[in-house]
Amino acid sequence: MLISDVAVIMNLITIALLGFFVGALLLTIAWTVFGKLIGSYSIQSQKTLILTWVLGPWVLGLMTMLFLSPLFEETALYNWMESFAHWHHLYVFQLASWHGVSVVVFALFSLGLIAIKGTQLYRQSNAIYTLKHFSMTEDHAQIQRGVQIIDSDIPTAFTSGFFRPICYVAKGLADKLNDKELNIVIEHEFAHARNRDPLTKLLIAFLSAYYPKKLAQLLNTKYALLTEHIADQSTVLLHSAEDVAATLVKVVRLNSASPKNESNTSLSFFGADDISLRVHQLLTPTRKSMPVIVLIAFMAVMLCCTIVAVDVTHHLVESVFTHS
């Protein structure tokens, strides 16, 4: 049993964890109620909302820990808070208790996640390196623009790399597009590189991995679609929305016409609806924005619920698993 400042730190970690899981649960329930409405807002508002959901449990966990920490012990806020939520035995921590088990399980899960994502990172960088070895062409004009041309018939273009993202365009696509269309594709990929989308997608994938799998997949898919909308918007600054939309449809036609290699099916991370959504968003962009005050009020309510739920859960569990 720990009775010291270390005990306080361990208890605060437990509070943060409990706050995190309660926050994740509340936000999961809130998503089932409000999730369908998100699509009616502008792209920027949607991005803010998705980030709120992904970062929400982490923020709620940390805020709950802060409010129940001894940092505000002498303040009126703490005294008021104590009447409905508190953490008894803050200075005592028993490792062989549900508190200790929660911390260890969370740490193991996080380590496992880091190991899995790290392995995937390594594999992906090797795949890119090997791809460069076998297929890069010496198209100096495009290299000067910052685009790598892949010597392949597959009609594809993508951006990869976390800290120094690089745009790749396959000859199979470049040869079938006219100059204007190719510029649209390249501008779109440049926007991904400027926004560091591969890195942000990795962070979103990591942070959302603590949610139930179905919601995590939904958040990742929605975020990926938003990065495409935002890249499309950047492209529209230099080209007409109709030209960008027409290029998108043409690329999809080329993809459909290309012989299907059994290995390239998993590149299909956009469903038909997503391409359709992108075209509609280009032609008639949604402009309704979500007022920030609504979002702040929502998170404030979530925080109050989380703090109370943490207190209730703590008392409930301790009445079942008593520890000295």
Place this chain on the structure above:
Amino acid sequence: MFLGELEKQVLQYLWSSPGVDVKRVHAELAKQRDSSLNTVQSALERLFKKGLLSREKQGHAYLYRAEVARNDLIAKLIDSVASDFVSKGESSLIAAFSSVSTEMDEAQLDRLEQLIEIQRQQLKKGDSSAD
């Protein structure tokens, strides 16, 4: 799919010279790098186990040839770049202009093109009435 530097060089050579034994591969690669015959033999074994090479016995030696065409390997590599990070159903961590195999039928694509054309016409009308 993980490929080491030597494996890449072996594969590259076998695409241009199929049906050769380890001694021939070693002699060719010796021009580029300092590898022993055993190291080259191990690389051939690994590539064979990965399904990237096939081999047939002739006398005491195996003759190796690439089992996968260069274009197919590139397709697989692009696939690895896209799919290694995520399980099926999740979004990929690459940012592609559009998917390789988006399943949209002709009618859906035609409808989208009609929409784009209608918008173009409306914009033209708007411009000419403004003039």
